[in-house]
Amino acid sequence: MAADEPLVLGIETSCDETGVGIVHGTTLLADAVASSVDTHARFGGVVPEIASRAHLEAMVPTIERALKTAGISARDLDGIAVTAGPGLAGALLVGVSAAKAYAYALGKPLYGVNHLASHICVDQLEHGKLPEPTMALLVSGGHSSLLLSADITSDVRPLGATIDDAAGEAFDKIARVLDLGFPGGPVIDRLAREGDPAAIAFPRGLSGSRDPAYDFSFSGLKTAVARWIEAKRAAGEDVPVRDVAASFQEAVVDVLTRKAVRACKDEGVDHLMIGGGVAANSRLRALAQERCERAGIRLRVPRPGLCTDNGAMVAALGSEMVARNRPASDLELSADSSLPVTDPHVPGAQGHAHEHDHSHDHDHVHEVSKENLYS
Amino acid sequence: MDTATPAVTVALHDGEAVVASSSQVDARRHGELLLPAVDRVLKEAGLKLDAVTGIVVGVGPGPYTGLRVGLVTAAAFSSALGAPVHGLCTLDGLAYASGIDEPFAVATDARRKEVYWARYEDSRTRVTDAAVDRPAEIAERLAGLPVVGAGARLYPEAFPDARDPEHQSAAALAALAAERLAAGGDGFLDPLPMYLRRPDAQVPKNYKVVTPQ
Ligand SMILES: [Zn+2]
Numbered sequence: 001m002a003a004d005e006p007l008v009l010g011i012e013t014s015c016d017e018t019g020v021g022i023v024h025g026t027t028l029l030a031d032a033v034a035s036s037v038d039t040h041a042r043f044g045g046v047v048p049e050i051a052s053r054a055h056l057e058a059m060v061p062t063i064e065r066a067l068k069t070a071g072i073s074a075r076d077l078d079g080i081a082v083t084a085g086p087g088l089a090g091a092l093l094v095g096v097s098a099a100k101a102y103a104y105a106l107g108k109p110l111y112g113v114n115h116l117a118s119h120i121c122v123d124q125l126e127h128g129k130l131p132e133p134t135m136a137l138l139v140s141g142g143h144s145s146l147l148l149s150a151d152i153t154s155d156v157r158p159l160g161a162t163i164d165d166a167a168g169e170a171f172d173k174i175a176r177v178l179d180l181g182f183p184g185g186p187v188i189d190r191l192a193r194e195g196d197p198a199a200i201a202f203p204r205g206l207s208g209s210r211d212p213a214y215d216f217s218f219s220g221l222k223t224a225v226a227r228w229i230e231a232k233r234a235a236g237e238d239v240p241v242r243d244v245a246a247s248f249q250e251a252v253v254d255v256l257t258r259k260a261v262r263a264c265k266d267e268g269v270d271h272l273m274i275g276g277g278v279a280a281n282s283r284l285r286a287l288a289q290e291r292c293e294r295a296g297i298r299l300r301v302p303r304p305g306l307c308t309d310n311g312a313m314v315a316a317l318g319s320e321m322v323a324r325n326r327p328a329s330d331l332e333l334s335a336d337s338s339l340p341v342t343d344p345h346v347p348g349a350q351g352h353a354h355e356h357d358h359s360h361d362h363d364h365v366h367e368v369s370k371e372n373l374y375s
Numbered sequence: 376m377d378t379a380t381p382a383v384t385v386a387l388h389d390g391e392a393v394v395a396s397s398s399q400v401d402a403r404r405h406g407e408l409l410l411p412a413v414d415r416v417l418k419e420a421g422l423k424l425d426a427v428t429g430i431v432v433g434v435g436p437g438p439y440t441g442l443r444v445g446l447v448t449a450a451a452f453s454s455a456l457g458a459p460v461h462g463l464c465t466l467d468g469l470a471y472a473s474g475i476d477e478p479f480a481v482a483t484d485a486r487r488k489e490v491y492w493a494r495y496e497d498s499r500t501r502v503t504d505a506a507v508d509r510p511a512e513i514a515e516r517l518a519g520l521p522v523v524g525a526g527a528r529l530y531p532e533a534f535p536d537a538r539d540p541e542h543q544s545a546a547a548l549a550a551l552a553a554e555r556l557a558a559g560g561d562g563f564l565d566p567l568p569m570y571l572r573r574p575d576a577q578v579p580k581n582y583k584v585v586t587p588q
Contacts, residue, residue, distance in 0.1 A: 056443045333407075334404075
């Protein structure tokens with residue numbers, strides 16, 4: 001039964017990874033991922049219909065693989081969590097529908113949770129319970145935000161976000177200009193290690209004294225890098241790909257880490273968590289470490305495999321929802337492609353807490369769970 | 376269950392007859408409506424899902440987003456409970472429900488000014504694979520035939536002899552499946568989506584320069 005270490009399965013289908021994770025409290029038992037990234041590569045970006053088709057194909061086999069890896073039966077679960085948003089609508093819907101069907105068939109409570117809050121909560125699997133409050137820098141192909149969370153299950157406050165491109169999107173676009181393929185993050189990271197980050201002075205977006213302190217902008221940087229490359233090409237000169245990669249990457253991670261550290265200082269928070277696919281970037285990790293140390297801030301970054309989209313992060317947040325008696329979602333749960341970051345989860349219309357004395361019988365998910373939690 | 380058309384439809388069949396059913400027509404809310412409908416139907420019958428010995432699902436053709444809701448739900452039920460899933464062509468449910476005993480066709484809305492369609496010898500016998508075409512392109516081939524389904528009503532100039540039903544019902548799909556199961560279990564499809572169209576995906580054109588020429 002659910003105690004302070006609930007056993008929860010989490011499903012993630014918001015983009016191109018079909019992820020299913022199983023956690024026991026803050027212990028990771030399984031993290032199964034089926035990715036359609038290779039199918040998207042030749043299109044230079046994620047194609048929603050291709051992603052949705054791949055999710056449908058992979059969904060149930062990935063769930064079964066995760067259960068097998070964890071060595072548990074689905075009947076042992078204390079809850080099923082799923083990314084309800086934000087993300088690609090059709091892709092989200094596959095995961096939400098599967099989660100509902102499993103929850104209903106097994107009589108387990110269902111938790112529709114926020115993808116961004118999950119990216120933060122996943123760090124509990126690596127570094128234990130999140131300090132409260134936690135400052136989080138979330139950077140990926142879809143989002144770049146600074147978030148302050150006093151309670152990851154109920155209170156996530158956005159301090160700033162990108163006003164144009166996401167950080168990961170900038171990596172993809174520059175990789176395309178340099179003809180390096182998709183996704184751009186890993187290849188730029190690799191080339192940048194052999195380049196000079198100070199070779200070219202690319203602009204730092206929104207870094208003026210009058211600019212918003214916590215917002216980001218990567219569109220101007222992207223254009224500046226593209227122009228610099230085109231000018232070289234137009235002059236018939238070779239493009240120093242490694243130096244361009246290193247200098248571009250430096251401009252991105254310089255702004256990200258500077259603003260994150262400043263937010264920590266301004267808010268009096270002594271922990272910084274970095275998550276999302278771009279958190280796998282080696283230079284971002286190194287520079288963040290350096291600047292946090294200098295500022296007396298403890299840095300928490302999950303290992304790269306937990307930074308990219310996965311089911312473990314959803315399970316981690318679901319487990320926290322169960323542990324903190326947050327209300328379950330109901331069977332009408334929708335996939336919400338623009339779920340606000342301020343909603344860590346989507347409680348049912350009834351909105352009452354999931355309690356273990358089973359005194360309520362009007363919430364169906366709850367009602368059915370009566371039989372299975374104790375049998 | 377069938378979610379391949381604007382109808383979100385669920386029925387429970389006990390091998391003899393339909394015990395309970397639910398149909399709601401709402402092209403945009405398949406994800407929200409399906410599980411509550413399953414729950415209602417089972418409650419009406421006084422049963423739990425684990426009493427179900429087989430799951431029948433319409434595999435389309437139909438608009439993909441809704442279609443996938445029914446298919447992934449069926450697959451998840453099956454995985455959780457161990458009951459087998461039987462796929463049926465969605466158009467076969469409409470054909471069966473029509474009860475027509477002469478040659479006819481079924482046509483549903485495929486959007487983009489096209490219909491999903493197939494020809495039938497009688498209400499139980501499909502004689503062509505399901506296909507997707509513009510009504511004007513198939514009007515001649517189907518001339519003189521009654522046409523069942525919402526596709527016929529949408530394009531009266533191509534299909535002047537529109538017949539009932541307009542919408543898919545899981546009750547008909549379940550009754551057809553019960554007949555086939557009783558007859559030995561042949562005539563089912565794998566529970567995989569019948570898309571009939573390739574995904575919309577444009578390979579990006581070669582890199583375009585950012586700087587104005
Ligand atoms: Zn993400």
